[in-house]
Amino acid sequence: MSLLKVNNLKKYFKEVKAVNGITFDVKKGEVFGLLGPNGAGKSTTISMISTLFNPTSGEITYNGESIVEKPKAIQQKLGVVPQEIALYPTLSGLENLKFWGHAYGLRGSELNKRIEDISQVIGIKDRLKDKIEKYSGGMKRRINIGAALLHKPDLLIMDEPTVGIDPQSRNHILDTVLKLNEEGMTIIYTSHYMEEVEYLCSRISIMDMGEIIASGTQEELVDIIKGQKKINIKLDHVDDTLISIIKTIEYVEKVETHENEMILTTQNGENIFKDLISKTAETESNILSIDIKKPNLEAVFLHLTGKALRD
Numbered sequence: 001m002s003l004l005k006v007n008n009l010k011k012y013f014k015e016v017k018a019v020n021g022i023t024f025d026v027k028k029g030e031v032f033g034l035l036g037p038n039g040a041g042k043s044t045t046i047s048m049i050s051t052l053f054n055p056t057s058g059e060i061t062y063n064g065e066s067i068v069e070k071p072k073a074i075q076q077k078l079g080v081v082p083q084e085i086a087l088y089p090t091l092s093g094l095e096n097l098k099f100w101g102h103a104y105g106l107r108g109s110e111l112n113k114r115i116e117d118i119s120q121v122i123g124i125k126d127r128l129k130d131k132i133e134k135y136s137g138g139m140k141r142r143i144n145i146g147a148a149l150l151h152k153p154d155l156l157i158m159d160e161p162t163v164g165i166d167p168q169s170r171n172h173i174l175d176t177v178l179k180l181n182e183e184g185m186t187i188i189y190t191s192h193y194m195e196e197v198e199y200l201c202s203r204i205s206i207m208d209m210g211e212i213i214a215s216g217t218q219e220e221l222v223d224i225i226k227g228q229k230k231i232n233i234k235l236d237h238v239d240d241t242l243i244s245i246i247k248t249i250e251y252v253e254k255v256e257t258h259e260n261e262m263i264l265t266t267q268n269g270e271n272i273f274k275d276l277i278s279k280t281a282e283t284e285s286n287i288l289s290i291d292i293k294k295p296n297l298e299a300v301f302l303h304l305t306g307k308a309l310r311d
Contacts, residue, residue, distance in 0.1 A: 003028040003155060003186050004049070009058035011044050018044040020210040021058070026155075026188055031181050033201030034190040035297060037309055040207040042190040043083055046159045049188070050080050062155075079153030083160040085140050086147070089133040093124065093143045096132060097150065104151035111150075118146040121179070123172055138169020145176065156180065157188045162196065174199060194298045194309055206301055213304050222295045225303045228253075230293040231264040233276065235285045238262060242283045249275050 004026040011019040019041045026032045034042045047053045049060055051071040059066060065073040087096045094115065101111040119125040122142040132140060141161055148156060158177065162170045177200055181187055191197050197204055198218060205215040214221055235242070238260050246262065247255055251272075254265035266272065273290065280287055293299075301309045 001028050002026065003063065004188075005059075005061045006045075006049070007059045007061075009045065009048065009060065010056045011041075011048060011053060012056045017210050019048070019055075022205075022207070022210075022212045024205045024212060024215055026186060027203070028186055029181075029184060030203060031177065031187045031189055031201045033197040033204040034188065034207055035192070035194065035197045035204055035301075035309075036190075036207035037192050039209075040192075041210040042207055043159055045207075046080070046157055046188070046190060049074075050078065050157065051075060074155070076151070077154040079148035079151065079156045081145050081148045081156070081158040081161050083163065085144055087132045087140060087143055090131060092129050092131050093135070093139075093146075094128040096143060097128075097146055100147040101150045106150060114150050114152075115146075118149050121149065121176060122146045123176075136166065136169070138165040138172075141165050141169060141173060145173065149180075153185070155186045155188070157190075159190045160192070161189075162191070162193065192309060194296065194301070198297055204297070206297070206304070208301075208305050214300065218297065221297060221300050224300055225295050228295055228299070228303070229266050230295075230299060231266060231272070231276075232289075232291040232293065233262045233264065234288040234290075235260050235262065235280070236288060237285055239283070239285070242280065242285045245279045245282055246276070249279060 002025040006025070007023050009019055009022050022045065034045065036042055044053065048055050051067055051074065055068060060068055062074040067074045088099070091099070097115045097118065098111065101114060106114060119128055122145055124139060124142050127139065132143065145161065162173055174196060177187060177189065189197065189200055203217055204221060205212045214224060238257050243255055243257065246252060246264070251267045252264050253267065256263040276290065277287065298309055
């Protein structure tokens, strides 16, 4: 069952087509990923779903109701973790949570209970009385998440929630996302970190330059380049003769070099090791190591756009 549907959504800022006709749906109870580089249009999309921006055209429905026409249909059911820290630095973590709780209409014992519960979820209970300005980047991110959870939203949107934080806080946030999902929360997760989306999301849409260029499960997306492999070969030296000979292998599609390393893009070749070794033996180079990398979402993005995800 689709909880949220986005159909032919566009957002133009004068001549800039920030979002240019995207369509996707989010099913109830899933972690849905929007993967793409900075500037792909992810945050603009989130802002329209959050009713902060009106679309230039297109439709967004939540539980079958248009949120363009009736924004209140989603507002009370939605929690948003913005990319920027939305906290008051001179207030404590506790005071910030109370402020956002009041904004959601929570008061008294109900609010105190929610803050107590949320502080356990985000793992920051011992530091709640400290001012935000004394927190690390990771701790600020955790409070940012806590504020979005206070009113028990049905749909949580997390826009690049791990940007600029330490590995420990990042891992805690990723595990928090999975725990919330296990408890029944539907989550939209945007990131330009391929490994995060692979870890969290059951279905993914890949965005680039305001458009969705591919959608599906991880398996469906990787099938786009089924059979293709990346092979990293380290040698004692690489020269033009070696490169020319390796290019004669019929299933080698692309050869890149970086110092004494060759990166090959190949289709399935049963005799890949044998062919690489025999061809290299015709030259004065010696192979030091061979590493075969299976296709992943990064490889899919490179295949579709011709550039790496973080370019």
